[in-house]
Amino acid sequence: MSSYKCHLCGSPVEAVVDLHVQPLANSLLDSPDAIDQNWYNAVWAWCRQCELLQLTDVPDASIVFAGDYPYLSGQSEYMNQHFRKTAKMLYDKYDLSMGRAIEIGPNDGGILQYLSCSVLGFEPAEACWPILDEKGVPHRQMKFDLRSARETAAVWFKADVVYTANTLRSLKDLRDFFMGVLEVLNDDGVFVVEDPYIIDVVNRNEFDQFYSECVYGFTITAMQNIARMFGMEVIDVDELTDNHGGSLRWHMARVGKRPISPNVEALKVANSEFALKDKLNRFQQMIDDISVLFVDELAHLRDTGKSVVGYGATSKSVTLLNYANVDVELLPVVYDTTPSKVGKFLPGVHIPIRDAKEFADVPRDAICILFPYNHQREIFEREKGRRWLVYFPKLDYKES
Numbered sequence: 001m002s003s004y005k006c007h008l009c010g011s012p013v014e015a016v017v018d019l020h021v022q023p024l025a026n027s028l029l030d031s032p033d034a035i036d037q038n039w040y041n042a043v044w045a046w047c048r049q050c051e052l053l054q055l056t057d058v059p060d061a062s063i064v065f066a067g068d069y070p071y072l073s074g075q076s077e078y079m080n081q082h083f084r085k086t087a088k089m090l091y092d093k094y095d096l097s098m099g100r101a102i103e104i105g106p107n108d109g110g111i112l113q114y115l116s117c118s119v120l121g122f123e124p125a126e127a128c129w130p131i132l133d134e135k136g137v138p139h140r141q142m143k144f145d146l147r148s149a150r151e152t153a154a155v156w157f158k159a160d161v162v163y164t165a166n167t168l169r170s171l172k173d174l175r176d177f178f179m180g181v182l183e184v185l186n187d188d189g190v191f192v193v194e195d196p197y198i199i200d201v202v203n204r205n206e207f208d209q210f211y212s213e214c215v216y217g218f219t220i221t222a223m224q225n226i227a228r229m230f231g232m233e234v235i236d237v238d239e240l241t242d243n244h245g246g247s248l249r250w251h252m253a254r255v256g257k258r259p260i261s262p263n264v265e266a267l268k269v270a271n272s273e274f275a276l277k278d279k280l281n282r283f284q285q286m287i288d289d290i291s292v293l294f295v296d297e298l299a300h301l302r303d304t305g306k307s308v309v310g311y312g313a314t315s316k317s318v319t320l321l322n323y324a325n326v327d328v329e330l331l332p333v334v335y336d337t338t339p340s341k342v343g344k345f346l347p348g349v350h351i352p353i354r355d356a357k358e359f360a361d362v363p364r365d366a367i368c369i370l371f372p373y374n375h376q377r378e379i380f381e382r383e384k385g386r387r388w389l390v391y392f393p394k395l396d397y398k399e400s
């Protein structure tokens, strides 16, 4: 039995996934000779008591979300479409015509840019502030916590909907966060959370969802336990299949304030037989197998004189590259469309990131490694006539 204790309930937890020491996924380097400063112990453990999967050694959030945090979701047309649809759905479902909405971490626009009601964002990433200004999205330039929430409720407003996407799993202090949400949420307001669904992540073998921003993995039982701790309950769930792999949208409200959708029970029933912990143990073996196959294939391509390039310098690809010890000899370059990443180097492995506009100059017979595999369709449509090596759900070659 490990000596780790559950971050939420304090029960002993059991290590189930160990990806060794990893650099923080977003700490891109300015030069190939720079020394990586920020490492963490990539071990995830399972709490049998509250069913919460958790990273045991949580990096300091101020490092994870440093000032040059490069992920600007709105730069992906795909994510913009998702936010537009989500904004419309929430507007209609909770009748926000006269309402107010808060988004925690709208990044460069989130759903707020598409909502025609009073809105407010909490955004700590400096790179996003001028973009939010330009889009006319009112925001507080700070992270969301109990203190900033109290002040906001007093000076600004309380909201009918508080929304956050891909945030909850990255937080160390869930307690402070939920207490903050209760401060800014109207009495019958709804807290809406989107996050990868850990059961889908494991069922789909999406091992690279395990990186420094994945502090928690939520099952329905875990989320219900968490909600209960704060006087709330899960009132609805939506399954999202089109972004970040398999994600869930959780709707929570104070106990008894809103009817509970049959979707909640249906999800619970669908997963009642699910032995997540056992699957997580097998997951480790699968990660080891894919890492070995991936490196062997890259070595084979190098030895046979093939040109190899990467496509998409995602945070998630940092996990695999470091775990499998892929270096510039095996993968000399990765192309990416995000301006804030171009010219930098991937942490740990020090592979340079070049502008995707130069991808057109890559010889047509080069093998391209697809890192954001969940955007495969979009990327294949954009980059036709290429030969791709994909590593998910298994190592395979594809043509675009």
Ligand SMILES: [Zn+2]
Pocket: 006, 007, 008, 009, 010, 011, 047, 048, 049, 050, 051, 052
């Ligand atoms: Zn626990």
